[in-house]
Amino acid sequence: MRAAVFTAPGPPEVLLVRDLRDPGDPGEGEVRVKVGAVSVNPIDTYVRGGVVSPGPAPSEENPRIIGCDWAGTVEAVGSAVSRFAVGNRVWGVSRGIARDGAAAEVLNESEDLCFPTPEDRTDVQAAALGLAAVTAHLGLFRTGGLEERETGERFVFVQAGSGGVGSAAVALAAAAGYRVVTTAGSDAKRSACRERGAEVTFDYGDPDLADRLEAVLSHERMEEPRGFSVWLEGHRDPDLHAAIPLMRQGGAIVLFAGRSSEPCFPLGALYTRDISLRGFAMFNATAEELQTAAAGVARIEPLIARSYPLSEIARAHADQEAGDTGDRGGKLVIEL
The missing domain is CATH 3.90.180.10 (Medium-chain alcohol dehydrogenases, catalytic domain)
Structure with missing residues (x-):
């Protein structure tokens, strides 16, 4: 062969x-x-x-x-x-x-x-x-704790929404009833993210990205408490100083990249609002977890x-x- x-x-x-x-x-x-x-x-x-x-x-x-x-x-x-x-x-x-x-x-x-x-x-x-799609599903639902919703008044942030994991995560979160905000590096890629279900897209290199995300979260339709329910981080060097204040109380920041990264973050802003910081590798998932994720991404x-x-x-x-x-x-x- x-x-x-x-x-x-x-x-x-x-x-x-x-x-x-x-x-x-x-x-x-x-x-x-x-x-x-x-x-x-x-x-x-x-x-x-x-x-x-x-x-x-x-x-x-x-x-x-x-x-x-x-x-x-x-x-x-x-x-x-x-x-x-x-x-x-x-x-x-x-x-x-x-x-x-x-x-x-x-x-x-x-x-x-x-x-x-x-x-x-x-x-x-x-x-x-x-x-890529299996990682997105595991990150959002098993690790991030998302559940299917009938009303789209909660937000999910997906970093790098035009990549393999990110594009799948955008589609999965939108299909599950969440309002998705994501980033991508070009107009064409941001357009593709919107076609897959993202409501708002930004350039991930924008120096004012944190302020723009805060403006999205101040929208009058936002369900209380405000903030992202899940932040799926696909960059190898995550800016946790920016991410943590934007999280919903009880929300989860999910990491699956950045093997050599050593980020600093505001611990007080994390634990006083019950925010969790969770890392995972798809290769540690059980066969049963992989089967569940595979069924979830088939759509x-x-x-x-x-x-x-x-x-x-x-x-x-x-x-x-x-x-x-x-x-x-x-x-x-x-x-x-």
């Missing part, structure tokens, strides 16, 4: 397409999937570059397959599989970190880590949901910047690292 691999950490050019041994029949509780599409995430570039490397060391003798997110069609099922049958279309996340990834023509995966692909979604669309339309053939996966990685995700933002996807 063809697969995108690397034999040593390095720049995008270390990615090669090679013929590898077929994984064979699925084991107990596994399904064999013919892969149709794989998406590219920042974490994939970190793994390839050696920044994140918990799995087996790549070598010439044991090349490592790249890629976390995938979608395809079940070709065979192992014993004890009950949720899927041959011909079912499925998608999944979380490969490629501590084990071989998904950028291959065929893979075997535990049925607990496979999710049904909605009938109206292509493999490219399903792969584009991937860990949203993924934002896709562009797709590439498997032979151009190195270019896709270079584009991801350069932030070249098109005028409107979104995911980069590899078609097999």
Whole structure:
């Protein structure tokens, strides 16, 4: 089978397409999937570059397959599989970190880590949901504590609403009945955020952003107590001094990026208003939590910047690292 691999950490050019041994029949509780599409995430570039490397060391003798997110069609099922049958279309996340990834023509995966692909979604669309959409759902609902609402008088703030996680979070929060405020770096990307459900958008580089957010929260339709119910922070160096005063009493600031950041923040303004500061990593979620999140994101339309053939996966990685995700933002996807 063809697969995108690397034999040593390095720049995008270390990615090669090679013929590898077929994984064979699925084991107990596994399904064999013919892969149709794989998406590219920042974490994939970190793994390839050696920044994140918990799995087996790549070598010439044991090349490592790249890629976390995938979608395809079940070709065979192992014993004890009950949720899927041959011909079912499925998608999944979380490969490629501590084990071989998904950028291959065929893979075997535990049925607990496979999710049904909605009938109206292509493999490219399903792969584009991937860990970005699952992260958004986990951050908003499991970690942030959002609940479905009938009246949209509470606000959610999503930092960087045109990226993979941010674009999914905007759509999810709006669909759940919240008024969404977000940021993006260009007029085209802010327009795309509004199309996905954001009520108000700002440039994240605006030096007066905190004042503009405060003005939004002073709106007469705002439900008391005022402030953001959840602040989903996608920047690696969050400004908690600005965020905490803008939170609703009992609200949650949710962090999922900034591995090396060491932010300072006003502790008194945090604990005296019952505000929580919560960090999480999608890779720590249980299979049950992933299944819940996957079902929750099935209703949203993924934002896709562009797709590439498997032979151009190195270019896709270079584009991801350069932030070249098109005028409107979104995911980069590899078609097999």
